[in-house]
Amino acid sequence: MSVAAPIPVNRVVAVTSRLEDGTYIFGSGYLVGGRLVLTAAHCIYRQNRSGSSTREISIRRLSDGARVSATIAVHDTHPAISQRLDIALLELDKGGISEVSPVPFANVDRRYATILSPCDAIGYPSWQTDPRNHVRNVAHIRGRIRTTDDFGAIPPRLVMLDPQLETVRVDDGIGEVNDSSLWRGISGALVFHRGFAIGVVVEHNLRQGNASLIVRPVDTIAASKEQGAQTITHLLQLADAPDLSAEWEDEFRQLGLHVWTPDDFSIGLSARGDTELASIRLGEVVNVNTLRQGRLQGLQTEFITLGKTFDRWLDAKQQKESPDRLLVFWLVGEPGAHRSKALLACLARARARTVYDAGRNLELVGKVFWQCQSRPSYHKSPLVAVDLRSKESSRPWHDIWNVLTQTRLRPFSDQCEYPRLLVAGTPAQAQDAYEELSTISEIRTFDTHGRDHQRPYSYEGTLAMASKSLSQENVFNRGLPMTTKSLVGRDEQLANLRQAWGSKHTRIVPVVAYGGTGKSALVNTFLEEMRDADYRGATKVLAWSFYSQGTRENLVSADPFVNFALSWLGDESSYIRSPTEKGIRLASLVKRHKTLLILDGLEPLQHPINSPHVGGQLTDDSMRAMLQQLARPDWMGLCVVTTRVPLTDLRRFEYDRGGQKPTVTEVKLENLDDEAGAALLRSLLRKPRASFAQLQPAVRQVDGHALAITLLGNYLREVHDGDITGRFDLRQLTIDAHEGGHARRVMDSYVTWLERGDRRDDLALLHIVGLFDRPATPDAMAAVLATATLNSGTSLLGVGSDEWNRSVAALRGMGLLNGPIPDWPGTLDAHPLVREHFRDQLQKSGNRAWNKGNTALYHYYRNQAPYQPSNSQDMNSLYAAVTHGCAAGLHQDVFDSVLEPRIWRGRRTSFSTRRLGMTGSDLVALSNYFRDRHWNEIQDRRLGARSRVLVLTNAGVRLRQLGRLLDARDCFGAVVREISSTDAGQEELEDAAYAAAQRCELLVIAGKLVAANDEDDSAMTAGRAAIEYSSRGADPYFRMHSRGALAEVHFMLGNVSQTHTLFEEARLIADARPSFLYSQGLYRYGYYLIETGHASELLAEEATDANWGTNGEDSSLLSSAIKLLVVGAGRRSLVEGSVATPALIADANAILDDSIIQLQAAGYSDYLVRGLLERAHFYRVRRRSDDYGRALQDLDNATFEAERGQMDLLYTDILLQRTACHLAFWQTMTGSERESVRPGITRGLAEAVSLVRKIEYGRRRRMVQALQLEVELKEL
Template sequence: MSRPPRQAFISHATADDGYVAELESFLRAAGLAEVFNDAASIRPDDAFWPVIQQGIADSELFVCVISAASSASDWVRREVEHARSLGGRVIGLRIDRSPVPPYFAGRDVINFVVGPTAERRIDIDRQNRFTKYAPERLLGRDPELALISDAWKKALRAEAGRPHILTFVALGGEGKTSLVAKWAVDELSAKGWPGCEAAFAWSFYSQGTRDQVAASSDAFLKAALDFFADDDADRAFAAGPAGAYEKGQRLARLVGSRRSLLILDGLEPLQYAPTAPTGSQLKDQGLAALLKGLAQQSQGLCLVTTRYSVPDLKAFRQSTAPEHELKRLSPEAGTHLLTTLGVTGSAQELQAAVEEVKGHALTLQLLGSWLRDAHAGDIRQRQLVKLEEADAEEQGGHAFRVMAAYEASFEREGDAGRRALALLRLLGLFDRPVTADCFEALRQPPVIAGLTEPLFAGRSQEHQVVGFGGWVRRLFGAKERIKYERVSPAVINVALQRLESARLLTVHREAGSGHLLSLDAHPLLREYFARQLREQQPDAWRAAHGRLFEHLCARTNEGDQPTLEDLQPLYQAVAHGCLAGLQQRACEEVYYARIARKAEAYAVKKLGAFGSDLGAVACFFDQPWQRVSPALTEADQAWLLNQAAFRLRALGRLTEALEPMRAGLNAYVARSEWKFAAIAASNLSELEMTLGEVAAAAQDAEQSVTHADRSGDAIQRMVNRATHADALHQAGRRAEALKGFREAEQMQQELQPSYPLLYSLRGFRYADQLLAAPERAAWQAAAAGQHGPAEEAAGHHEVLQAVGQRAAQTLTRGQDERWYSLLV
């Protein structure tokens, strides 16, 4: 058998560094003594060409990573040609669907691309009918449309240094979604998607609120991984328990290996507010991994819209991920928009109206529609809106003023106007498009007072007047009974058509049958009507959410092994139940019993849906992450604080996890639940250690020992002593740490005489403590250039032998399959 080559040389483009790192590890594991990764330390400069030549000459295996980026690199071509001139073995590894470069034409290439190369996949209407948001005419955005077109053409030509991600930043209502949808429809969909292998769109926008505490990428990652999957392994990975970060990385590779168009609309729910200490960074690890991966390597184009800048992409802003601020409409474009909506007046008056609303596209659209419908398009009537009183700092302040005027007009119209207004108010109950079944549930009798009466035809039910008793009832004003019957579907359709014509909502219907699928409105409009209903009709607000809670609980059949999609109606039910004041039922009957599957923690352990689960937990908080609703029992409040802390920690939001974790600990202490208090204090200590707060970690670990001793739980007494000992070790209190580990191991021997040594994480930490002194002595000797006393060296050797024996004993026992779970 021939020996493996001494050295391998990997030629590649910088954009493929992530792939090459994995390849390098694989080659080393295969027995190579050295792997020469040319981009790791050598920049493509003629001054370093002799170093490259020597590296190639010393290598018995030459590997060229073939991708869109390397095919465009003259440096990679030069390395390949030099290797061939030396008679070396050159292996080409094709990792994406870009054409094989000419210098590999007619040669054997190992294809690492799985799946068909010419398959076209298009789905930009799966989630919310994205193409419905493309206006017939888009005014004032020609430069931005040209910018997207230019980026897409460069992607098709595989130009080096081109944009991989284009981000458009603007306030809500400036037309970000309309811009991207219009380009996708006109430039790709209408022309048969030329050059596009895959297109996928997803909207993250929620209710237009300033701060989304627990929005998640879970549903998006699952759907996108399914869509871009090359094989069943990808689909199994999408449905499995891997974390969002790993799924984001996998998705970046799948999307980036094609000429793909990926549209991420309304990213702001997954960002911190700009006022947060972190700025507007992404708080979702999955999206961060996806975007950073695409910024480094992608054959296609990703279009992002958001209200906030994305600092996570700052390093790529001058190269592959430029960010563009979408400016307000110009006076000319705003005037043109008003006139197309049927508004009349002098040029000066029209331009004045544009300036009053600061060129805000949504406000101009609403204003134009209102003037047309209520005042025959007379621009002079805009004074009735009192735009000057709008809060300039409020998101959508001017739009809210116009909606108030629209609302007043509807009220004056009688039944037809009130019916249209009731439909708009229903949309304020949701943070997403309203599905047909939820819409029908709200329209069912009995009437929700203060909300759905206009959707019913009410008539008095005549009392039968019999004798003297009937006359007395009429005389003294006995209340007449009102019998409510739902208005016909035709009447509802007329109202929907009117609202769609005014561009106040979007109606999605099934192709062919015309059956209603869903209703949607701009997030700012939903926010306006949610605020109005919540503040002015609180009883109706709670009753409507209660109706939706009951409906979603009853109609959902999640089955024994539900997917994340199967659980989505239950997550919605939790949100509606909490808004209805039904927190205890939502917690016990839905979240704990059906989503978590009680102690199974199904959603997080089986599906890895930490983000979605955190969204459900957030519903129970009056103030995330500080105060749980007092409508819940004290035990459930403490439990939910720890649920929130655990999920925040798992999602990498470590600083946010501190507050609920400490609050949960205090709640358990107040209830004298010492076992749970010990666990909470131990978790808090480990979190503080991760954040570098060593002194606090040692203090809370000491508390965990105290609580464990009070609980009398033997396992917790042993486990938390080991945690405390490790914290003392990290704090430099070595003697105390050693004493703590010995106490913990003595307890371990009493608990399991057949397993007398600390194992799993506790065993690792003890070994780390034991090895600290020999390691420190080795560094000191290396720095001084001399060895210490022989007696000291002998002592360190004994410690090394003891730790080795511990490891060997643990591994030997770990071969017993029944004992394996104790190792992890």
């Protein structure tokens, strides 16, 4: 903010208002911009007893006596007057007085004691009225304002103390004056300090000193919610008013400080500059003066993504817990015009703050910080910026640290934030700053594209990780934790990593172990070895830690990594992809190079290992898609993942698949050999009395279990002063060693010792951690302590208190809590076995403590999220609420308050899965309602009948999506059993019809088309039941849906006539929503049309109807994928029928590729199998040289899913399609290739023929006959 000019007297006006009763009101005013006059409301309006109000307003200007009429300004029919604040804005009639430029307004911070002196105003006192012509003369008033006087007054105000008259023109003897009349008529005068308008005089007051004037501050108008005040704010743009500058700024300008002005912000945000001015010369220093010259064109266009990143940083709060930290935005790049322009582009976006631009003077930053912290008077914390020189001393960073630590000790330091700091510098300079400021700062690094850059505290860092052949442009390391240089007992695992890099088959190595076992140390050692060996041929090295992205539970996101990696690897596409598409695209870019990719700490993106059916699975679609693509052997490189939870999404790649060697090799760090275990135990005992040989039996006693050794060593040190014989005190438990029995024995002994020592705080803290299935954040733990008493010691604890910190330190010393997470201060974590042990203890100690703790967390997470979250991060809070609410026995309240209205958004909406794709999280939440491993048995809880049906139905849908089709069938069967057919209402009948139709489709997939062996569990039976239920219901959709389901059964049986009849009945049902040609209905009918020779008609209808295959804006992920699949299949059918134009083939290929991507995102495994079958069919028809391998790859993936889901009918299709594929490419095979596949053809076809007969799969009889004939002709 610059110092504005003195008060222009030609803007001062007298305000005269004539009321309806003929009386007059006099006051002062000021032309503030355009034709607008700001004054006090009581100068133009008075509601008296007779009800008289304003009739007309006239304005007289000081400088030339010009007069003009005025009215109250209006915007959107709202008058610009606030009776409460006593402020009004007038608009002059045209003529007499010309428009003027805007007045510079500024905000005064009234929280801190500051003297504003001098303060000036010019007004028209009533006593200066000339009786000869009734013209009032003006007077200049000067006084001082102490900002905290009347602080807290309502409405807010400032007090000008001891104002003095410094007349502009006063005629002696015009009027008599006394204390009561001296200031009459001054109301409405605008008050200035250092050239900025800071408020309006609204009242004179004789009670404070000799006299005083009451001033309404500018920021009070902008902050008011009253409509009149909002109108004034809008017309004068008061919301953009900067904070008032300080006097020290003038002095610092002489040292090179630039205080940004409103004009600077406007120029920096403008789209164009002065094209006639000279361009930037090579080596020229670019700074705010260059900007002011108009020579920097289109900064915001050039740095648009950086600007958005900077905006988010400005709006964000600090991630780490108190005390307050200096927030630093570090713009990484080499010195030069480009980096300087990027810095200026960022500064231009901070117009809501005071901006201090230190240019290239780092020493000036510390001085500015001192002034900012010494005289806090900012509406928002100011922004300080510096563009570092190439050879900048690190000494000023130490000076800045001194300034910040000293000002933190001041009395007001707990009432204000540090300024924010924007730095343009190199990665090495960022490391220098971090080493000095790490204890009091949060430094986030970004490149000029707005992408995350390496963390300054990263292990080694990008510059240090460059090798002889690999420059820093090809090496990037963000956030890998710094670890010890010594690696104990991990020689075998290190050798595994070396071997994996040179392997022809291994592509992903998950390093799986709990915290503190040396995962990061192992990877860092491997990375250092690779660097020293010039990376052994790697052309790209990317290391990323997911532990540096959040501070609260469930807030870690894969987006920063995915977006950065796409850009870093050269993705220039502006197309906005789905998460699955992004993951596939990223994998393809990784595969272009011989890449070493290291992903550290992936477990925040995985389901906890104990989550039913989804334990260890990735919660992020982009990461799942990327890793599954990288698990294929079609690239040269290696991806190393460290995690505490096994990557169950990649299990199928850990085994031989049809002769293909495993591509994923898991490395576990769980157990140590005798020698390494003894070395670990010796280090924990510190001063061991036993010899090395005596320690080895203790290691064998716990089977080398790393956690058990750690706990044992800590226990012996703490309880038995390092005496190894103390291990014989461990209690014997019945828990199996494979379930953590050895570690639990040590934990149980710890509990006994803590109880004996009356260390209740320690036990209470462990019980709190036991309530969580993942790291426990300070806020969540505080919520437990605020409402729940877990034992008699809990009341003594407070999160972050001295007692709390002592307990945390002690428990970490025992190994019962993990060490601190650098970027999640205050968050506590423990090995899953530790959490499980103390969770079980808490449950066994009495339901009251368990219920209270979980109830507290239920309310905490329920209130933390938006009512209806629109993203997965916020939705995770609601899932946590469901888990804790059900643990507390609040199943019905959880359903009524969270599950149905907020997660699903209604009975049939399923927002969480259809829009966000959070199927796994939804199933985990629903599992809380069921008996363990029994998806057809809801827990014996007080849960209403309607809720039970919806829980069962939704669980069935989610189980189907995840490929657990047998469990899904059980769920849908339980729905039908829950509903009594005799007294069921309309909603229950609809639910029963839907469940029966879903069960019908699942039985089709399983190959149970008709009843066999006296069993009535068939698709035919379920389909007929669905029609019976729907016919009694009111909703036409279920009548249509059930008939489509039964039609599919007849289609599979080969009963074309019955199929046609049922489809026609379904198609003619009116008013069904969604429509007949949507989602599963479109799939069934679409394939029926294709296989009966009507593909052309199908495609013609799709081409002419924009709404074909959709449900408007409410279309699901699955429906979009099915639409693509059916359209792609129609085009494949035309290609197969000899309509094989290049355009049609390319079109079919692209559509089917897109359908597979969307089917993967939708999550329905059975439809994914169908999609893979269709694409393999297309490859067989197209028959290019590489299509054979592509088709077999798709069929291999389909086989895995079909076998896992017991999809016998689809497995039959796979066998037939594989046989057809072998035969289609038979002519292009060599002799050895034919011999290798000949047994597979014979065996596969025989198995398919057997299954077709067994399940009565009439639809495929013709295909079987054709394949049998071809085999005979080829004499196979």
